[in-house]
Amino acid sequence: MSVIQDNGLILIIFKDRKYLKRITEGQSFHGKGGALNYSDIIGKAYGIRIGEYDIYEPTTEDIVMYAFKRETQIIFPKDSSFIVFKINAKSGSRVLEVGTGSGALTYMLAHTVGPQGKVVTFELEERHYKNARKNIEKYGEWGNVELRNEDVTDYFDGGFDAAFIDVREPWICLEKVRSLMKESASVGMIVPTANQISELLKGLQGGGFGHIEVMEIMHRKYKTVAERVRPQDRMIAHTGYLVFARKIDPL
Amino acid sequence: MSVIQDNGLILIIFKDRKYLKRITEGQSFHGKGGALNYSDIIGKAYGIRIGEYDIYEPTTEDIVMYAFKRETQIIFPKDSSFIVFKINAKSGSRVLEVGTGSGALTYMLAHTVGPQGKVVTFELEERHYKNARKNIEKYGEWGNVELRNEDVTDYFDGGFDAAFIDVREPWICLEKVRSLMKESASVGMIVPTANQISELLKGLQGGGFGHIEVMEIMHRKYKTVAERVRPQDRMIAHTGYLVFARKIDPL
Amino acid sequence: MSVIQDNGLILIIFKDRKYLKRITEGQSFHGKGGALNYSDIIGKAYGIRIGEYDIYEPTTEDIVMYAFKRETQIIFPKDSSFIVFKINAKSGSRVLEVGTGSGALTYMLAHTVGPQGKVVTFELEERHYKNARKNIEKYGEWGNVELRNEDVTDYFDGGFDAAFIDVREPWICLEKVRSLMKESASVGMIVPTANQISELLKGLQGGGFGHIEVMEIMHRKYKTVAERVRPQDRMIAHTGYLVFARKIDPL
Amino acid sequence: MSVIQDNGLILIIFKDRKYLKRITEGQSFHGKGGALNYSDIIGKAYGIRIGEYDIYEPTTEDIVMYAFKRETQIIFPKDSSFIVFKINAKSGSRVLEVGTGSGALTYMLAHTVGPQGKVVTFELEERHYKNARKNIEKYGEWGNVELRNEDVTDYFDGGFDAAFIDVREPWICLEKVRSLMKESASVGMIVPTANQISELLKGLQGGGFGHIEVMEIMHRKYKTVAERVRPQDRMIAHTGYLVFARKIDPL
Known part of the structure; x- marks a missing residue:
């Protein structure tokens, strides 16, 4: 109890x-x-x-949705729960995140990897970094998050089990992120526009990545009246496109 | 490596x-x-x-999707990853599942709760029970799953942190499942038809549950050609409706 | 010009x-x-x-969406344009409508059947009837709409090429509407809830109808910035389920 | 009868x-x-x-879907019925179509504009032109379609009430089509990819067009069992993006 x-x-x-x-x-x-x-x-x-x-x-959802102070557009649970799963973060994983934003996904990753795991997250904008740090400090449990107010470019401690990128031009840091990932590990990205999907695909197909997937998740809520089962009138039509890939090398 | x-x-x-x-x-x-x-x-x-x-x-997804032998319709990752999140299963949780099916969600729950957690799952049909047991034994890691080829009705070891029901008439076992849940815990359900949503809502609204939600998740994949960004031609249009509720009591 | x-x-x-x-x-x-x-x-x-x-x-859309006074939920263009097509209303058709509402579909049908065609529409509620009459009189062109503030039950001038029903319990008037339709003609219906689909299917499958179809149409708008192609943030998630059937008799 | x-x-x-x-x-x-x-x-x-x-x-739908011989991807009824409506084609309209394809939309436009109207349609590829002509000749009713196996560039008989473009690079003929349209008239386009939306928006925003809209229509069919109301398992996920605009000039 x-x-x-x-x-x-x-x-x-x-x-x-x-x-x-x-x-x-x-x-x-x-x-x-x-x-x-x-x-x-x-x-x-x-x-x-x-x-x-x-x-x-x-619950984790309640904290992220109703407690976290948002300085940026957060990644919504419909997307973040799927992301955590697709990049195969699990109990004990060490996960890299580029673009902390408000820390919503960071917090969910921290919950998933648990006390034996670690989330290392990079945020360039000081204002967002400070806000995310406050959110994580207030609601995080295990001290398993390392927030860094710096560019991932200057970081060299690789071997991450999984990675996620949420910045405006994710293709710019693809090679760097790849170098920090374990062999065979998965990287996820979220981008709001189709133009960005196009750029990302060019970057990913440039080399070193395989099993590329692009998708979107639509979440439709229903009213809860037994005699009148029907969707709600309005829904969120778009949050972002999800892109996933895995690190690969020639034998 | x-x-x-x-x-x-x-x-x-x-x-x-x-x-x-x-x-x-x-x-x-x-x-x-x-x-x-x-x-x-x-x-x-x-x-x-x-x-x-x-x-x-x-990855967990690969194992569930390409290794598991299916005797039943499995719960797809787009749904199962969201379910795990919504019922707030996490590292160390003790989770109840009614309706093991092929064990796909069972396996994902096991991964989420990790070695300190536990999944207790009930499957009445012996054929499905045996198949699920084989799947879990072959691919599970931590021995944290208890498969039971029996009715949940005869089980009394309550205090579960979270619960999930995937049977044809989930409303029948609602009260029993509720009695096995911790106060404030979440229960999830999946049903393929709108008629079942209606029955479930009647059951849930009959008492003892609050924060009832009904929803569906649509997953749309895109082609991966940079010069021709567009959805794939066909998609899965429906797997099931998800229903969630939380245990509540008058003060 | x-x-x-x-x-x-x-x-x-x-x-x-x-x-x-x-x-x-x-x-x-x-x-x-x-x-x-x-x-x-x-x-x-x-x-x-x-x-x-x-x-x-x-355009017809502009008039229906921005000029018509609405006393009821109107049928939206995404649905009404498809309905007109599915019931096969065309230049010269005589169409029956049960449930005029605000007259939005009535107006579109009138445009489709043109000066040689005819729309006969029934509305029981005097307030809605008066409002629809005003809308049609103000914006209609060809005097090809007959608005009746009465029950379709008392009407016997059959031989309609197509029919549409938009009332709360469409199954009640199914048989009557059928009797007013030509052989092989199509009838369309719109209902907001899944429970109503169920009732309608029972009525339609009771006899005299074939080629039954149930569907929904989702309309997703995109932003119009060339460099940032993406859906709008929010959309209408639900207007109604569309049901279609055709009149059939044993040889 | x-x-x-x-x-x-x-x-x-x-x-x-x-x-x-x-x-x-x-x-x-x-x-x-x-x-x-x-x-x-x-x-x-x-x-x-x-x-x-x-x-x-x-019905018109039956003929287009089950009788027309297809040499190209046809425009599906969920899209074509909406297109006809959005470009405001009606009884008596004169409509321009660039890219006849298999003639599916041509046929629907012909039905809409009726014997007093006219559809002038251009198809460069001789094979498609011949196939479309066969389809229209076999099933058309009013001789109100003019099929032209030539480039729209060489056509000068303007004053169209509405226009539609279905070619790979619609932006190339935008200016020509605009010159053939009446003031205030609507033009519709369909493109399969987001990259094309981007090009089209640049063309449309270059001048001479207003009220630009981009959208997609999703059509989800349901099973027709009263006791088990639910969507079908699979659906068509994508046909094309629809783009609409209206001709405008400075006062």
Whole structure:
């Protein structure tokens, strides 16, 4: 049983709205469903309905979506969960990320590789780097993330099990990233435009990569009325195109 | 560096075809690209191109998609990677699965929860149970999967961090599964038809569950020609609807 | 050459906004692009750029989307253009419509069947009937629409070339509509929910219909920047499911 | 009532298969449902079930999809019905088409503009031109199509109400097509790749066009079992991107 603790995190759901809060004894949440006194729930198990509020233990998704401060467009769960899988990050992996952004994927990778693994992530823009560091420090658990406010070009400690690139011109750092990857390892990339797919394919097909894949994932939510099963009226039509490849060498 | 070993697994890619093989010294693979003598590659690093064959170290996806013997419709990576994420399975989690099928999701869950975690999975049909057991035994790593050829009804060792149901009438075992879940934990379900969504919603809304979500994930692959960026001609239009909910109790 | 006339219709586009106006000599339009004096454009050809305003001759789409007053959810062009085609309405056809709604499909059918054809449309709710009548009277051209504020049950003048039903429970009037259709004619229906598809299929399969089809059409718009080709961020995820069938009898 | 005539067209549906035949007294159709003697049905109304065969009067869709001989990739109904609508072709319109292909869209345009309208269509490749002419001659009704086995460059009889371009490099003939269009008229284009969208946008934005739109239409079919409402397993993922624009001039 997970118990709600003073200074712990909670997810509050009120109708369609979600709030992620770090709670303090004596304080309270004020929303459209009235006041929620944190003292009333501290010491109780997560997963409780109190008035019109539902209180859950935050999942990785909840933290990334509702707690992380965003300075950049984040990679959405529909994409990031697939990316983690496709680059084959797993318990104990050492993963390279170029373009930390707000740290959403970084955080998910950190969860996946766990305490025995490591995520090394590069972010050139100081503002984004600082924001991502705050997000990771606030919500990360295992100290397995190394954030670097520098160019990956100056880094030489290779042998990564997997890599991901999320920068405007990923083709520029392809060769460098490749040199830091283990043989046979997978690299993933996300780009918003078809023009970038084209550039990326040229770079990847230039040499040293095989098993190239390009795809997009569409996520369509449905209403939850048993008598009226149907998709919601609107959806996110596009986040980015995903590109994957594997490192290969001639025998 | 991962080295190709005698009795190890390799993924062979020849044009658009993929083969997953356990290799033995002295034997060879015969495909449209000619013969591949395993003795030529044993002892080499993975990630090598030899003739028209590309040889990679198999990823979790490769194993599930190209090695697993399928007795049932498997849950595809586009869905399973999202499911693992949505039910918040992570390093160390104890996860309940009802409906092992061919064991594809089981295997992915096992990889996610790692050596400190556990997957307990139920399959009523003996034929499927035996097939799944073979798949898991052949490719699983950590002995963290407990396959049970029995009804979940007779199981009482609760406290699961997460649950997933993949049976024809998931609403029948909802209450039982709920009783085995930790407070605040997430349960996922997959159903192929809209009629089943309707039944499931009735069951979930009957009590004890909150934060109900219904969705579908569409996966669209693109061709990989830089000068002609475009989706492939055909795609998988439907695998199943995903349903998620969380355990909740009145305060 | 089509010339802009006093009391004629114009479509004004200013950036992403569109306005459909009936113009009067001496009056003007006031938008974010400043004032547009109608006197400056009357007598000119359509298709002119004046300041930041683009002035076009309205198409059928423009009229339905930007001029029609909506009292109900209208059938969108992506669906209505396909419906008109699937029920095989053409120049000279006599078409039955049950559920006029705001008259959007009615108007498109009227355009398709032309002066030699006829659309007979039924709307029970007086408020919707009056609104649709206003829309059709204002923008229709050929007096080929017969709007009836009554139940189709009381109508007996059969022999329709095609039929369309857009009411909440289309299965209720299926038999009646069938009796009004020519042999071999097509009927189309639109329903927002999967539960309704199920009911409709039962009705259609009950007898007298063949070649049953169910489908949905998704329409995804792209941004129009040559260097950044990509879909727009959001899209309409669902309007309705389309169902089609043809009248058949045993020999 | 439409009666099946000697030398007339019929659509035969047997389970999921469709056959479009011109029938002759005394002959018969031999399929998996056995023999169908045309003499048994000549003189009967369309829309009859005889054994396991359903016999319908062919619609425009049936003719284009099941009767037309294809030498090229045809434009599918989901796209062509929308194109006809977007370029505002209607009863009486004069429409320009560049790139006849197999004549599928040509035929649909001819049906839309009717006996008072006209479709002028250009096809450079003699083989395609001949095939399209055969298709149109066999199934067209009103002699309202002018097929030209020549370049549109040498044509000067302008004033078209609408235009459509379906060639590999549509941007090359944009200016010529524009010169043949009426003021304010719409032009549509279809291109399979995103790279072509990019080129087209550059051409269109170069001048003389406004209200530029880029989109794609996805068509997803469902199974027709009332108790198991769900999409079919596979779908066509891509046919082409649709681009539309309108002719505009400075005042």
